[in-house]
Amino acid sequence: MQSSLPRPGGSRLPAPSSTAAASSSSSSSIPQPQSTTHQPLADLGDSTVNSRHAFNTSVIGKPSILSTSVIGKPSVLNTSVIGRPSGLKAPAGTAAAARQNPLSASTSLKRPLEHADSPFDRPSQVARSAISQNVSSAASSAVKSNTGRNVLGKSVLGKSVLGRPGGASRIGAAAKSALSKSTLGKPNAALAAHNKQIEAACLAAGPFPQQDEAEDEENEKEKDKEKGSGGPWVSKKRPARAGWDVKGRLQDLEEDHREMMERFADTNVQKDMSSMKVIELETVRATLETKNSHLQSELNREQAELNKTKMDLHEEQRLRRVEADDARRQLLNETDELRRKARDDIDNLERKQKTEVSDLMTKHKSEVDELRMALERLKMEQAEDKRRHADELTTLRTNAARDLEDAQQRSRNELSDLKNRSELEVATMKNTYMTEIATLKATYETELAKVKGELKAETSAHNETKDELAVAQKMNKDMRNTISEQSVNSLNMESSARALRDKICSLEAMIYDKDSSIRARDGDVSQMRRDLETAMTKLRTEETLRRKLHNQVLELKGNIRVFCRVRPTLEAESEPAKIDFPGQDDEAKDIKLYCSEKATLSGAETIKEHPYTFDKVFNPSADNNLIFEEISQLVQSALDGYNVCIFAYGQTGSGKTFTMTSKDGMIPQAVEQIFRTSAQLTEKGWTYTMEGSFVEVYNENLNDLLGKDTDIDKKKIEIRHDKGRTTLTECTSITLSGPDMMEEVMRRASNNRMVAATKANERSSRSHSVFILKLSGHNNVTGEKCEGTLNLVDLAGSERLSHSQATGDRLKETQNINKSLSALGDVISALGGGKEVKHIPYRNSKLTFLLQNSLGGNSKTLMFVMVSPLLAHMNETLTSLKFAKKVSQVNIGTAKKVKVENVSP
Numbered sequence: 001m002q003s004s005l006p007r008p009g010g011s012r013l014p015a016p017s018s019t020a021a022a023s024s025s026s027s028s029s030i031p032q033p034q035s036t037t038h039q040p041l042a043d044l045g046d047s048t049v050n051s052r053h054a055f056n057t058s059v060i061g062k063p064s065i066l067s068t069s070v071i072g073k074p075s076v077l078n079t080s081v082i083g084r085p086s087g088l089k090a091p092a093g094t095a096a097a098a099r100q101n102p103l104s105a106s107t108s109l110k111r112p113l114e115h116a117d118s119p120f121d122r123p124s125q126v127a128r129s130a131i132s133q134n135v136s137s138a139a140s141s142a143v144k145s146n147t148g149r150n151v152l153g154k155s156v157l158g159k160s161v162l163g164r165p166g167g168a169s170r171i172g173a174a175a176k177s178a179l180s181k182s183t184l185g186k187p188n189a190a191l192a193a194h195n196k197q198i199e200a201a202c203l204a205a206g207p208f209p210q211q212d213e214a215e216d217e218e219n220e221k222e223k224d225k226e227k228g229s230g231g232p233w234v235s236k237k238r239p240a241r242a243g244w245d246v247k248g249r250l251q252d253l254e255e256d257h258r259e260m261m262e263r264f265a266d267t268n269v270q271k272d273m274s275s276m277k278v279i280e281l282e283t284v285r286a287t288l289e290t291k292n293s294h295l296q297s298e299l300n301r302e303q304a305e306l307n308k309t310k311m312d313l314h315e316e317q318r319l320r321r322v323e324a325d326d327a328r329r330q331l332l333n334e335t336d337e338l339r340r341k342a343r344d345d346i347d348n349l350e351r352k353q354k355t356e357v358s359d360l361m362t363k364h365k366s367e368v369d370e371l372r373m374a375l376e377r378l379k380m381e382q383a384e385d386k387r388r389h390a391d392e393l394t395t396l397r398t399n400a401a402r403d404l405e406d407a408q409q410r411s412r413n414e415l416s417d418l419k420n421r422s423e424l425e426v427a428t429m430k431n432t433y434m435t436e437i438a439t440l441k442a443t444y445e446t447e448l449a450k451v452k453g454e455l456k457a458e459t460s461a462h463n464e465t466k467d468e469l470a471v472a473q474k475m476n477k478d479m480r481n482t483i484s485e486q487s488v489n490s491l492n493m494e495s496s497a498r499a500l501r502d503k504i505c506s507l508e509a510m511i512y513d514k515d516s517s518i519r520a521r522d523g524d525v526s527q528m529r530r531d532l533e534t535a536m537t538k539l540r541t542e543e544t545l546r547r548k549l550h551n552q553v554l555e556l557k558g559n560i561r562v563f564c565r566v567r568p569t570l571e572a573e574s575e576p577a578k579i580d581f582p583g584q585d586d587e588a589k590d591i592k593l594y595c596s597e598k599a600t601l602s603g604a605e606t607i608k609e610h611p612y613t614f615d616k617v618f619n620p621s622a623d624n625n626l627i628f629e630e631i632s633q634l635v636q637s638a639l640d641g642y643n644v645c646i647f648a649y650g651q652t653g654s655g656k657t658f659t660m661t662s663k664d665g666m667i668p669q670a671v672e673q674i675f676r677t678s679a680q681l682t683e684k685g686w687t688y689t690m691e692g693s694f695v696e697v698y699n700e701n702l703n704d705l706l707g708k709d710t711d712i713d714k715k716k717i718e719i720r721h722d723k724g725r726t727t728l729t730e731c732t733s734i735t736l737s738g739p740d741m742m743e744e745v746m747r748r749a750s751n752n753r754m755v756a757a758t759k760a761n762e763r764s765s766r767s768h769s770v771f772i773l774k775l776s777g778h779n780n781v782t783g784e785k786c787e788g789t790l791n792l793v794d795l796a797g798s799e800r801l802s803h804s805q806a807t808g809d810r811l812k813e814t815q816n817i818n819k820s821l822s823a824l825g826d827v828i829s830a831l832g833g834g835k836e837v838k839h840i841p842y843r844n845s846k847l848t849f850l851l852q853n854s855l856g857g858n859s860k861t862l863m864f865v866m867v868s869p870l871l872a873h874m875n876e877t878l879t880s881l882k883f884a885k886k887v888s889q890v891n892i893g894t895a896k897k898v899k900v901e902n903v904s905p
């Protein structure tokens with residue numbers, strides 16, 4: 001709007017639109033009374049800036065309104081807001097203008113840049129410009145003050161006026177009215193003084209600059225011509241005045257003003273219309289304001305709702321968080337409960353199974369013993385019977401044979417006697433009779449001859465001889481009777497011989513019966529043998545089942561377990577730490593340590609509890625036998641063909657060596673149990689060979705503790721892994737034939753360590769010792785084979801580097817110990833990572849590489865965390881317990897039996 005104002009001195013920028021024209025007419029057609037120049041230029045500028053500022057504030061401060069009422073007409077807004085850019089900043093040429101004419105400096109603040117070098121920079125023109133601008137500004141501020149409307153209202157008004165060509169005259173009327181009001185209030189004296197000031201400024205500015213004088217003159221002429229014509233709003237024509245005739249020109253202006261006032265009276269009607277329009281606009285504004293306030297309240301409500309929703313959301317989130325925390329806590333509790341239950345179940349199962357297995361074993365043992373005893377008894381009975389029968393038989397046979405022989409002999413003798421006698425008798429009698437007969441015959445013949453002779457002679461005597469013959473015949477008959485009697489006797493003898501023969505037969509039948517009963521007994525014995533064999537097979541099957549169940553129990557317990565042992569305070573030691581063993585019984589699993597801590601800020605000492613839970617906790621009263629009871633199952637697993645690793649971890653002096661290698665330590669007891677169990681397994685068909693090696697890992701180098709002491713730290717031992725088996729090159733391996741050999745093994749290892757200890761102090765604390773026992777079993781009945789390895793590891797002291805304050809060789813030792821212990825921790829946690837972990841860093845240390853096949857998938861691991869009871873060792877103890885806790889949280893997969901090839905069925 002301001003840019004379209006006419007330039008003082010008559011120069012006018014072309015009005016491209018009706019709005020511009022109207023606007024220009026509204027402001028430049030206002031005659032400039034002296035009073036209008038009274039208002040200081042700076043004030044006017046301020047009011048302009050302020051009004052714009054107020055507008056901007058009102059527009060920017062109410063975006064909702066802008067969006068509803070202004071955005072709909074962006075061009076109008078732009079016009080009303082951006083239409084006065086020059087008022088915001090002093091144009092670049094202002095400084096130069098100020099140098100030429102001090103008054104123009106303030107004036108130029110209100111003009112655009114292109115006006116800086118215009119001819120109006122001359123004093124008179126500057127003054128006019130100042131006046132015209134003052135007037136226009138005054139008009140606008142007057143409109144503002146007169147109407148009492150806020151800037152937005154003005155803006156709306158401006159918009160509507162600008163939006164309609166006819167509005168220009170109306171706003172002109174409003175401006176006029178405002179002007180009249182504003183100017184009327186100014187005292188004439190002040191106006192006169194102001195005019196004087198302007199004049200003085202014009203005179204002080206000196207003569208006009210000489211540049212383009214011809215052009216200026218031409219311009220002046222043109223202006224004068226225009227002035228002469230009176231301009232579009234002045235009807236009166238005056239002679240043109242010289243440029244320097246400021247007074248005259250002011251008089252002209254005053255005349256113009258008067259004329260304008262008269263014309264303004266004509267425009268009162270228009271003013272009323274404008275007022276009506278203003279009222280109309282006011283209504284629109286009120287509506288808009290109502291709408292605005294409505295929208296504002298809606299916005300506030302929305303905002304409040306949003307805030308409420310936000311608060312609800314926060315509350316909901318908080319509740320959810322609390323719920324999640326509770327759920328997590330509950331889950332943890334439940335998990336713990338489940339774990340505890342599972343552990344209890346496992347333990348119960350194990351106990352039950354142990355009882356069952358031992359019952360079964362006892363039952364089978366007693367059955368086998370009974371069977372064996374019955375067999376023995378039977379055997380003995382059988383042997384006794386056999387012997388008795390054999391004796392009886394022999395006796396009977398002998399007796400019978402003798403009796404038979406005797407009887408036979410007797411009967412034979414008798415028979416032969418009888419026969420002989422009867423034959424003799426018969427023969428004798430025959431002979432006798434024959435003789436008698438012959439004699440008789442001879443006698444008869446003689447007698448016959450005699451008789452014949454005598455018959456002849458004695459015919460009479462014939463009868464006599466016949467009688468004598470009858471007698472002889474009678475005698476013969478008697479003789480025959482005697483012979484038959486003798487035959488009867490012989491028959492009797494034969495029947496008695498037959499009776500004897502029957503007796504022999506019955507005796508032989510008896511012997512046969514005895515033989516068959518012996519054969520029946522033999523059958524029983526072989527049946528018993530078969531039963532025994534079945535029982536043995538059952539026992540062997542049950543041994544396989546026992547191995548399987550035993551392994552399952554250990555798997556349920558976890559393939560990596562952690563036991564904690566607190567050693568007792570020794571006599572020479574003082575200041576024990578406070579350690580509690582809550583719920584101390586057979587199944588103790590908890591330990592609680594107390595240590596005092598100083599608050600960093602207050603310095604107040606507080607006692608802090610450090611509770612830990614492990615698979616088993618042994619208090620100082622537990623001896624090595626009790627501890628071995630717990631690990632004996634793992635040792636059994638090694639015999640069953642699994643790889644087993646038992647570590648002792650803890651700081652120096654915490655009792656690792658005492659636990660592992662003392663006389664009743666884990667190593668000697670394990671070997672003893674292995675021999676004891678393997679002996680029991682022989683009756684189930686198992687035979688075992690055991691090979692032991694003892695090595696030391698010192699400064700990441702392997703030493704053979706059963707080799708020559710001169711080779712310590714010199715000989716290089718290589719570790720080789722092949723198909724799940726680990727071999728050590730050039731390392732002594734002793735075949736153990738009995739537990740007594742362990743004494744020698746331990747003595748040799750200890751000697752070698754002691755020799756080494758002269759080279760590096762306290763060798764046992766600074767190196768890891770590993771006893772490796774390889775167990776190969778073969779069942780010659782079932783053809784089963786198994787290979788297990790038992791690794792018993794006494795780790796080096798776990799004290800931290802910062803605490804040991806080591807230097808030189810000790811520093812190297814400590815670094816190597818820490819490296820291998822952290823590698824061990826890494827391997828164990830990688831094993832616990834499950835299938836996602838592709839690489840297990842066994843090669844990171846000699847110790848883990850050596851134990852590669854005994855850590856992880858194919859093995860069972862037990863770690864003893866050894867605890868010193870001393871307060872001075874509390875920090876190291878807590879570090880050890882933290883490490884052990886990490887290990888105990890690792891869940892290694894199911895152990896597999898070492899595969900042994902060439903298993904014959």
Ligand SMILES: Nc1ncnc2c1ncn2[C@@H]1O[C@H](COP(=O)(O)OP(=O)(O)OP(=O)(O)O)[C@@H](O)[C@H]1O
Nearest residue numbers: 567568651652653654655656657658659764765797
């Ligand atoms: N359970 C225990 N009962 C009685 N004395 C024990 C027990 N444990 C350890 N000791 C004694 O404590 C001392 C230190 O034990 P030990 O040498 O076994 O510790 P260490 O951890 O092996 O130390 P280093 O790492 O130096 O080899 C020894 O005198 C040992 O006899």
